[in-house]
Amino acid sequence: MSAKPTILVTNDDGVFAPGIKHLASIAKQFGDVIVVAPDKPQSGMGHAITINSTLRLEKTNFHQTNLEYACNGTPVDCVKMAVNSILKKRPDLVLSGINHGSNSSINVIYSGTMSAAIEGALEGSPSIGFSLCDHALEADFTAVPKFIEQLIQHALTEKMPKGVCYNVNIPKLRSDDLQGIKFVRQAKANWVERFEERKDPYGRSYYWLTGEFINFEPEANDTDEWALSKGYISVVPTQTDLTAHTYLNEIKNKF
């Protein structure tokens, strides 16, 4: 047994994506890295799991880590398989990303990247999801390692509460322009969707989901959207109790 921490690395853009290459490479400085990541892009998969079909694992070696698999399932499947089928123990740290694109605010519930981190926390491991606010596959990752290293160090030494993970978003800025790390709350926001209708070659309609992000509290100065707009890396401690406690207290004796 190695004394080094076991670090599980996953993502939702797939095992080939540049973002996970950077994350696995940074993670190797801190421990024994195992990569279990989707074999194809799984963006927007949220907390989906595979229960109506079967899962496969294929050994790969794109990241020259201790152990690597491409999985045909979702990001959450990857974490569940890594913990329960491959490692058969709780990793000391679960890292997801680096996502190509923002997962701030309400995006957390659609994000495969963050769902993998949330699943890591549910399994009992300190977990962090990293996203760079740049969708391009050729996104520039040069500014991010020092902040990611700082947060990994923190997660390995600080006792994060069980069931809590971090949602880390990094603005698309040059290293000199990044203002540091801010712990903040999830901004209230939503998407206004527009479905683009097209015709296939047979004259039948099909639709593409597109939309516009609306921040409902642009004046607030304690949200992830605010931090990102000011050049900070936003960190939202994230958990899975969805109960609306305030309203529950109102309604429970009234109904």
Place this chain on the structure above:
Amino acid sequence: MSAKPTILVTNDDGVFAPGIKHLASIAKQFGDVIVVAPDKPQSGMGHAITINSTLRLEKTNFHQTNLEYACNGTPVDCVKMAVNSILKKRPDLVLSGINHGSNSSINVIYSGTMSAAIEGALEGSPSIGFSLCDHALEADFTAVPKFIEQLIQHALTEKMPKGVCYNVNIPKLRSDDLQGIKFVRQAKANWVERFEERKDPYGRSYYWLTGEFINFEPEANDTDEWALSKGYISVVPTQTDLTAHTYLNEIKNKF
């Protein structure tokens, strides 16, 4: 324009499932019903959306409602398409289910049924997800209508806070044994997974996700798990701010 409320009905078991047939039929007593539901089972899809491929709608008439579509996407896609592409307005009520199987406790984050209700709330409509704690397709729905009617009436008249929906779970009991409705919080719980490995006819491994549900607070008397165990229908008011506020307050000035 009709003065009757517009009620969107969806689910995750697919437009053919018995549960949605019951729900659409009950909903018709309260307004103009539109059904937009997945064209195939989408259990466990969580808050997944379709962004890497295209969406299709097919007109159907299984439920003899005002307007009906089977959609090739996820439950959340169904709600987004109904609101933004078909109705082009916010429904007065979004109903999801009746799911075949429990969505209590942590199941809320894996559940397509509940993700559809959550999406309805994000779109600004009062929304309820209904689940019967019986996985069987031939589940007995005779005991449920009066409670569903009561909750629909409540949602149409009570001003539910924006962004909050209800996670309703109904125990598998005969009508006489149901104890009524309890507003409760989401129990802390998780699944311990076991992946069942099998060999395909070509000798390659594949895996089925199976698992056991563990309630971390079996002694608590204010959770959905407790209510269900006592024969109550559990209602958890559910929202989408995942911020771990208590921990955020601790860490934000310390880091």
